[in-house]
Amino acid sequence: MQVLKDELRHRILLESEHLFLQRGYDRTSMQMIADKVNISKGNLYHYFKNKEELFYELTDSAAEGLKNLILRSRSGRFSNIADSREFQLLLQEEILSLLLAEKYGLLLIMEQGKGTRYEHLRPTMVALIAEQIEPLLADEENALLLAQIMADNLVGGIIQILKNRVRPREVRVCMNRLLDYHTKGIHALRVE
Amino acid sequence: MQVLKDELRHRILLESEHLFLQRGYDRTSMQMIADKVNISKGNLYHYFKNKEELFYELTDSAAEGLKNLILRSRSGRFSNIADSREFQLLLQEEILSLLLAEKYGLLLIMEQGKGTRYEHLRPTMVALIAEQIEPLLADEENALLLAQIMADNLVGGIIQILKNRVRPREVRVCMNRLLDYHTKGIHALRVE
Amino acid sequence: MQVLKDELRHRILLESEHLFLQRGYDRTSMQMIADKVNISKGNLYHYFKNKEELFYELTDSAAEGLKNLILRSRSGRFSNIADSREFQLLLQEEILSLLLAEKYGLLLIMEQGKGTRYEHLRPTMVALIAEQIEPLLADEENALLLAQIMADNLVGGIIQILKNRVRPREVRVCMNRLLDYHTKGIHALRVE
Amino acid sequence: MQVLKDELRHRILLESEHLFLQRGYDRTSMQMIADKVNISKGNLYHYFKNKEELFYELTDSAAEGLKNLILRSRSGRFSNIADSREFQLLLQEEILSLLLAEKYGLLLIMEQGKGTRYEHLRPTMVALIAEQIEPLLADEENALLLAQIMADNLVGGIIQILKNRVRPREVRVCMNRLLDYHTKGIHALRVE
DNA sequence: TATGAATGAGTGTTCATTCAT
DNA sequence: GATGAATGAACACTCATTCAT
Structure with missing residues (x-):
């Protein structure tokens, strides 16, 4: 019985994840989820308190991981962003393990969280990263915008990789490429 | 009367544009638009068949311009993308005039089109551009993804600029910077 | 097993009584009861056919006692209500033993029975009592209303006492005071 | 058109007042109201923001009047409650005009407000009045309870009158009788 | 042209009750 | 006897759209 319940619970999570990924939180109704899982709408509430909790169940560990990553990265370890080789390696490993562990959760909070507590997560994230990039750029009036x-782009690139690559090795290779691309690009705009 | 009618029609477009830009298509109700314009909800339907048509009126010329730009760019004119200086200049001019002419329409279809026929425009656009970038990259299994x-990123960067710069000159300068950044970055991944 | 069963049945009655008294019939859910008793919601239906029957189990003997009291009081025994000292004593004893025996059941049917067959019990009761009081009043057009x-007031006063006094002696004393008040008015209770 | 709208609005208020009076706030659904008025449920929201606002529209002026009455009565004017003849007259007039003006609103907030902001109004009111009565009673341990x-009873008596008398004169006469009864007891109303 | 009244389908959510195990 | 999964009807509320005036 417990098995059955767990299995259905898992199926609800699975199908709602699909729907949330495709349509976003707002545009996915409990009825749609119930139909996909082939149960009554009311029964969904046997498994999840409400729509928001269902979404958070799918996303909270990803959000937690992201928060920790940011906290650690801001604690000074990665202070010399673009020029240290060490930076690239550490950042890469930190990010990689998060990406691999929380792939769909991350996609949900970064792309499909309208209507949830993660609604403004992506812009917030972007602003945090931009803060770190800006000082590296030549001092001009557009430095902040370019850093943004x-x-x-970095965030967008990571999302693209998540959407298109599954296996860890592939993700790793693509992330390397992405960082190459970005660092070379940034050099073009650096303080000389 | 025609003048009055046209003027009201124009005001509806203006206010709904604001709302769609701020809140997106889905989360903007006809009631909100009617309130902003200070007319009745029903009267909106005298000027626009329905909510979707109102949105399309705001976005179709931008979408058309975009389509043409892509068609022309694919017709062979810009075939040698990254190595010709000419490319940058032409592309820049084509894009710039579209951006300046259709700023808000482009933002709407690229960012706020959930629930409309432009829902999947951005990925389609991205795929088209990627097609052109891919052959320039070193032949590896990730070439397509990196091109995507x-x-x-290019599209995202342009959107950022549109959101943050108003005057043509500023937009032009930022676009230059963006292309620098991208071409230098691309070089890192090019066929040697 | 029978003992166990009876014990559980008793606990259900106990906890649901608490909840019905605090929240009323309508606003007490079977889930709340199940949680308080620490059994499953479904199991409640092994002991009681449905929510209504559970409520009636808690209230039927009180309702029965009340009915009998009224029947006997109407059978002529207490015909000369206000002037016979005997009336006060007899009535007091009859009522007192019912109150003490069926305290919570009475509170439930008089105060928390919205949504059950006792929904209109209080007005019915009041009407019956009023019938007996009316002939004692001076013949005027408002006699019936005043009797009502x-x-x-009598019923309300009794409910108040039930809510605020536990021990038989206390209840008895308060009931005496209440009847004094009713027969002699506030003056009876004033500081001299 | 404005007339139609006003007329329907009035009918909604009328029918919902009936339903709220009969069934209480909680147990009256918007669907019931819509059915009684013979309109769609959605249309109700054209006239009232939500169920609560509809209820408040029916009750707010009564609540306001009651609040003012209490404030004035507490401001010291009626300090010597039971012994001054003046008290009875003034109180009677104040209460009478409120009762006549806000009959159904008062019934709703005193009896049928479960689920609204008036849920606890009656006990609050009763406590306020009891505060004034208690010092007049002989000092015994049950004084507070008896005052309550x-x-x-006073409040309950007023409610009974409201339910059973319509014309001002009748209400006035009954209120007089009620106060007599309370001050002098049943004896005051007996056949001599 | 303009209004705003009206509808009906849809939203998330609750809950008494049933039933297979 | 006991569980808890499941249902279905009900709830308050929203909104694009239609239509009589």
């Missing part, structure tokens, strides 16, 4: 674009 | 990322 | 008010 | 009962 780069940060946004 | 670059394309996505 | 007195009856309602 | 009297206060509750």
